[in-house]
Amino acid sequence: MTILEKIIAFKKTEIAKIKAEVSVKKLVESPNFGRTVFSLKKSLLEVGSSGIIAEFKRQSPSKGIINDTSTIADVTNGFLNANVAAQSILTDTSFFGGSMADLMEARVINQQKPILRKDFIVDGFQIIEAKAIGADVILLIASCLTAVELKNYGQLAVDLGLEVLYEIHTQEDLDKISDLDNKIIGINNRNLNTFEVDLENSIRLADQIPETCVKISESGISDPKIITGLKEFGFQGFLIGESFMKTENPGEACQEFISQLK
Numbered sequence: 001m002t003i004l005e006k007i008i009a010f011k012k013t014e015i016a017k018i019k020a021e022v023s024v025k026k027l028v029e030s031p032n033f034g035r036t037v038f039s040l041k042k043s044l045l046e047v048g049s050s051g052i053i054a055e056f057k058r059q060s061p062s063k064g065i066i067n068d069t070s071t072i073a074d075v076t077n078g079f080l081n082a083n084v085a086a087q088s089i090l091t092d093t094s095f096f097g098g099s100m101a102d103l104m105e106a107r108v109i110n111q112q113k114p115i116l117r118k119d120f121i122v123d124g125f126q127i128i129e130a131k132a133i134g135a136d137v138i139l140l141i142a143s144c145l146t147a148v149e150l151k152n153y154g155q156l157a158v159d160l161g162l163e164v165l166y167e168i169h170t171q172e173d174l175d176k177i178s179d180l181d182n183k184i185i186g187i188n189n190r191n192l193n194t195f196e197v198d199l200e201n202s203i204r205l206a207d208q209i210p211e212t213c214v215k216i217s218e219s220g221i222s223d224p225k226i227i228t229g230l231k232e233f234g235f236q237g238f239l240i241g242e243s244f245m246k247t248e249n250p251g252e253a254c255q256e257f258i259s260q261l262k
């Protein structure tokens, strides 16, 4: 079993348990269900947008502990002060040390920029949950889902007023997404099975994505110069976690990074 298969299998069991305890009705009654969501697309395309989606990431299967001292409140305030285009928050507990409570806490502070729920979505229930905890955007990882699931979960998110970031790593992943036009596509530079990072991956696949899409490059970005290069290939969004989180003050590191962007 690859690590990704392990994560997916674990998720499915976990969700079955949660579904037995929490009703959809209860989720729909949450105050966040009525809020107006912030558009990631809009935030990335705004004139003067930094394009940076900064991620709160305590740990990962590939790196182990990245940061176990910074608080969600400090980091959220820091990222907002740095003028990020959006925040990404890992809500997976077992592999990434995050939680839904982290996202809810960030939402209370962040009343201005979109929040991406970063998790492995394998069930529609998690999309309703995302709305209930105050997320604006969900992640659908193409390699974890079938073409039909991608379509159905994408539709469910849109019906709930959420945006979708479709994550791909290969051409095969991209081919699974129907009606590509106007979608938000993230190219992950990290292979989720081997954890190998290759920034060229974004560049290789960029051409295959229609102009009408918003293109995001994800993972392994550690230098503002990389952003300049990726912009040449039409990228408008850049997802960065570790590079900020591994420092003592992720908000400050993010601010320093953004101040160096041209």
Ligand SMILES: O=P(O)(O)OC[C@@H](O)[C@@H](O)c1c[nH]c2ccccc12
Residues within 6 Å of the ligand: 055, 057, 118, 119, 120, 141, 167, 188, 218, 219, 220, 221, 239, 240, 241, 242, 243
């Ligand atoms: O920490 P990095 O290398 O800057 O990467 C951030 C983000 O792209 C990465 O955490 C990520 C991309 N896709 C994912 C899917 C699940 C969990 C995590 C991820």
